[in-house]
Amino acid sequence: xxxxxxxxxxxxxxxxxxxxxxxxxxxxxxxxxxxxxxxxxxxxxxxxxxxxxxxxxxxxxxxxxxxxxxxxxxxxxxxxxxxxxxxxxxxxxxxxxxxxxxxxxxxxxxxxxxxxxxxxxxxxxxxxxxxxxxxxxxxxxxxxxxxxxxxxxxxxxxxxxxxxxxxxxxxxxxxxxxxxxxxxxxxxxxxxxxxxxxxxxxxxxxxxxxxxxxxxxxxxxxxxxxxxxxxxxxxxxxxxxxxx
Amino acid sequence: xxxxxxxxxxxxxxxxxxxxxxxxxxxxxxxxxxxxxxxxxxxxxxxxxxxxxxxxxxxxxxxxxxxxxxxxxxxxxxxxxxxxxxxxxxxxxxxxxxxxxxxxxxxxxxxxxxxxxxxxxxxxxxxxxxxxxxxxxxxxxxxxxxxxxxxxxxxxxxxxxxxxxxxxxxxxxxxxxxxxxxxxxxxxxxxxxxxxxxxxxxxxxxxxxxxxxxxxxxxxxxxxxxxxxxxxxxxxxxxxxx
Ligand SMILES: Nc1ncnc2c1ncn2[C@@H]1O[C@H](COP(=O)(O)OP(=O)(O)OP(=O)(O)O)[C@@H](O)[C@H]1O
Ligand SMILES: [Mg+2]
Numbered sequence: 001x002x003x004x005x006x007x008x009x010x011x012x013x014x015x016x017x018x019x020x021x022x023x024x025x026x027x028x029x030x031x032x033x034x035x036x037x038x039x040x041x042x043x044x045x046x047x048x049x050x051x052x053x054x055x056x057x058x059x060x061x062x063x064x065x066x067x068x069x070x071x072x073x074x075x076x077x078x079x080x081x082x083x084x085x086x087x088x089x090x091x092x093x094x095x096x097x098x099x100x101x102x103x104x105x106x107x108x109x110x111x112x113x114x115x116x117x118x119x120x121x122x123x124x125x126x127x128x129x130x131x132x133x134x135x136x137x138x139x140x141x142x143x144x145x146x147x148x149x150x151x152x153x154x155x156x157x158x159x160x161x162x163x164x165x166x167x168x169x170x171x172x173x174x175x176x177x178x179x180x181x182x183x184x185x186x187x188x189x190x191x192x193x194x195x196x197x198x199x200x201x202x203x204x205x206x207x208x209x210x211x212x213x214x215x216x217x218x219x220x221x222x223x224x225x226x227x228x229x230x231x232x233x234x235x236x237x238x239x240x241x242x243x244x
Numbered sequence: 245x246x247x248x249x250x251x252x253x254x255x256x257x258x259x260x261x262x263x264x265x266x267x268x269x270x271x272x273x274x275x276x277x278x279x280x281x282x283x284x285x286x287x288x289x290x291x292x293x294x295x296x297x298x299x300x301x302x303x304x305x306x307x308x309x310x311x312x313x314x315x316x317x318x319x320x321x322x323x324x325x326x327x328x329x330x331x332x333x334x335x336x337x338x339x340x341x342x343x344x345x346x347x348x349x350x351x352x353x354x355x356x357x358x359x360x361x362x363x364x365x366x367x368x369x370x371x372x373x374x375x376x377x378x379x380x381x382x383x384x385x386x387x388x389x390x391x392x393x394x395x396x397x398x399x400x401x402x403x404x405x406x407x408x409x410x411x412x413x414x415x416x417x418x419x420x421x422x423x424x425x426x427x428x429x430x431x432x433x434x435x436x437x438x439x440x441x442x443x444x445x446x447x448x449x450x451x452x453x454x455x456x457x458x459x460x461x462x463x464x465x466x467x468x469x470x471x472x473x474x475x476x477x478x479x480x481x482x483x484x485x486x
Contacts, residue, residue: 141326144298148320149389151343159342163330240330240369 060119134168
């Protein structure tokens, strides 16, 4: 429990040492004190924008997980969907999300919609792929047992393959929690009037580097906190799974 | 529920062109406990899977003595207990009903758990149970299906000697009256539980003529003659079932 704090303390000490003993100008690398001052001095402004980004992330995570989960279930349940949808999903990964960001802002506007969509785009595939992998890997012995029990296809999916795939689904969800913020902030960089990404772009343009770092610190803390919360919740829910 | 007898008529199976077994003939008498032995790799599991309808044979057929199809009248107990790790013992017992979308009879499942001596563990998950307890839940799940034919593939092989003897008694008592085919590597188990046995061996494997065991199962572990029977069986196994 103490290890993360030691790591952070060492990191800050190193950072401070670099700013104190090298000639790097503060507008390139502000001191830890300056960043702390920015955090404190602009707390209201940062909190308001962090809240916007947080909402975008949570909405994106929710929608992306839901859509990804349904897509995986659909592909697992229907051979037609598997033949048509799955290749499209795999191919879609060849398009860099960065390239889509300006388009989404153009189509959905400067508001929260384009950011949530970006987050959904980023997490959709990992969620679907992990879940689908789990759905396809049901223990063959269990499938045999279910066959001798005259299981219907739908019940087999709902009561056996789905719960058996939940640990794999959880892996996808953990990845999603870690990368959803990337999608949201990416959307904000391209065009927004609020959010931590907007703060960074703005501060960068005005060479308020300390403020930019402050936004970055908040974003990192938010991402780590989200990941740990999701991880803890999944561990609780999937206590039956080995190593879960 | 009148159990049917089972007839294997000229069963053959090939994997990648190589015959595992061919020309298997065997009649299982209705309501009896029959044991199948044989060296590893002879094809015992494959044979059981064919009878269970999980795999088609390459030649021959499996028929019930009453002429009706076997499908839906067979339950299968594998070497692994195959319990769902997320479900309680009670829900595992009722798995069949869940998968068929039927109403689940919790009272009957609880009664079966009582029969196998696990009332106090009904709400435990499989990870919280010992190996013997898990096999007992699997046995209760098999009984919940209430099928007249029961196929068992080394269900007790991973248990210690004492637990195994207890499981054998339990199985003999609770499965009495059904047509049972049990695979085992253990001559002692065969001699305790079987009305008769046969050996599958050779390459491609063939079935030896079935041997009837004297008296009625379950025979006590210290019953006179069990040791003698075992010796006899071991000798047959060593000679490749000849
Ligand atoms: N799916 C498969 N594909 C190819 N060969 C297989 C397959 N399943 C089994 N075999 C082969 O068929 C033969 C019989 O296998 P089987 O599992 O029926 O043996 P067994 O008598 O049950 O052995 P054991 O006592 O070790 O359980 C073995 O040689 C095995 O390698
Ligand atoms: Mg086997």
